[in-house]
Amino acid sequence: MSAHQHLISRANRGVLANWWWTVDKPLLAATGILIALGVLLSFTSSPAAAVRLRLDDPLHFALRQTFFAVGACALVVGISVLSPKGIKRAAFFIYIAAIATMAALPFLGHEAKGATRWITFAGFTLQPSEFLKPALIVLVAWMFSEGQKGQGVPGVSIAFGLYFLAVALLIIQPDVGQTILITIAFGAAFWMAGVPMSWIPIMGGAAAGGLGLIYVLLPHARSRVDRFLSPEGADTHQVDKAAQAIANGGLFGRGPGEGVMKQGVPDLQTDFIYSVAAEEYGLVFSLALIGVFAFLMVRGLHKAMRLQDSFEQIAAAALFVLVGQQAIINMAVNLNLAPTKGMTLPFISYGGSSMLAMGLTMGMALGLTRKRPGAFEADQPSPMGGVYAA
Numbered sequence: 001m002s003a004h005q006h007l008i009s010r011a012n013r014g015v016l017a018n019w020w021w022t023v024d025k026p027l028l029a030a031t032g033i034l035i036a037l038g039v040l041l042s043f044t045s046s047p048a049a050a051v052r053l054r055l056d057d058p059l060h061f062a063l064r065q066t067f068f069a070v071g072a073c074a075l076v077v078g079i080s081v082l083s084p085k086g087i088k089r090a091a092f093f094i095y096i097a098a099i100a101t102m103a104a105l106p107f108l109g110h111e112a113k114g115a116t117r118w119i120t121f122a123g124f125t126l127q128p129s130e131f132l133k134p135a136l137i138v139l140v141a142w143m144f145s146e147g148q149k150g151q152g153v154p155g156v157s158i159a160f161g162l163y164f165l166a167v168a169l170l171i172i173q174p175d176v177g178q179t180i181l182i183t184i185a186f187g188a189a190f191w192m193a194g195v196p197m198s199w200i201p202i203m204g205g206a207a208a209g210g211l212g213l214i215y216v217l218l219p220h221a222r223s224r225v226d227r228f229l230s231p232e233g234a235d236t237h238q239v240d241k242a243a244q245a246i247a248n249g250g251l252f253g254r255g256p257g258e259g260v261m262k263q264g265v266p267d268l269q270t271d272f273i274y275s276v277a278a279e280e281y282g283l284v285f286s287l288a289l290i291g292v293f294a295f296l297m298v299r300g301l302h303k304a305m306r307l308q309d310s311f312e313q314i315a316a317a318a319l320f321v322l323v324g325q326q327a328i329i330n331m332a333v334n335l336n337l338a339p340t341k342g343m344t345l346p347f348i349s350y351g352g353s354s355m356l357a358m359g360l361t362m363g364m365a366l367g368l369t370r371k372r373p374g375a376f377e378a379d380q381p382s383p384m385g386g387v388y389a390a
Helices: 003-011 015-022 025-052 060-080 084-108 128-148 155-172 176-192 199-217 219-229 237-249 273-305 310-334 352-368
Strands: 110-112 115-121 124-126
Touching: 025 060, 025 273, 025 352, 060 352, 084 115, 084 128, 084 155, 084 310, 084 352, 124 352, 128 155, 128 176, 128 310, 128 352, 155 176, 176 199, 176 310, 199 219, 237 273, 237 310, 273 310, 310 352
Parallel strands: none
Antiparallel strands: 110 115, 115 124
């Protein structure tokens, strides 16, 4: 039986059976490991976070994280079952809903720490920008691939319009971290689409100019950068406590629940969960966690580069860059290698919006990299490049 006939025979077993035989199992396993570790570490951090926030239930965050993890698993499976066309449709409606919600934030949003990024309802807070990220990446990849066909579709212009609309609403909140993250992922998508080399200096200059404007116009962002560049005399309590927790963990950690520095780590269940993990489980665990993220990104990019359809290739690659870059930024902040940004560690940090949005992101990435007749070519790279109708 040929490989094509074998795939078809498996497809006859039903939607879920077909999904199981076509999804990339190593990537699925890595995603499952990260979700499980997120739940495990929430039980580690929840009691200390509950005490810090004066909550009665020491397992408040752990139980909610478990609930969100179940939802993320459902999204990973439910979205990755979709065809590439179905993923495009889902991205379109999610983008519209996220943009509409973000536009309403100045009037209906919940303010915290000087930013209005959340909408609160029924005891839960929703951060629409988390769901915007994967939807935006899929849509701009779609537009770039349409522009490559040279059939009169202004794909590049539409893609930049979608991007600038998202950035404008993020800056209003303000949310510099998410702005930087989607800019990196957008740049990755544009690069994958075969951007002319003459555009690289222009885009680099524009990015540098944008960062300069953010530094000048947003006092909150300027303060964080200044504290990072000149820590002497500045309030560096967060990163100092995180660094102490990491150093206190040693090679194998103090043991589950035995961390002491976490009592003084602000936002320990969200932005600084990596430092809590390092203290209680040690350097070996920390490196293993980094290894899972590295595996996810490297294998994901390898699979994406073998895809033959330009949309699928661009979208999948940029989605894996999105996940990997967010992990890099969060861990860099914990290690005092970057200014604090209020960015979660994918699947690991506490937060419903983050967990569910990452489930959506990986669902889309896994769906685009599933085995389909003609989707992959093992020996020949996909022909990228083409004529833009900008």
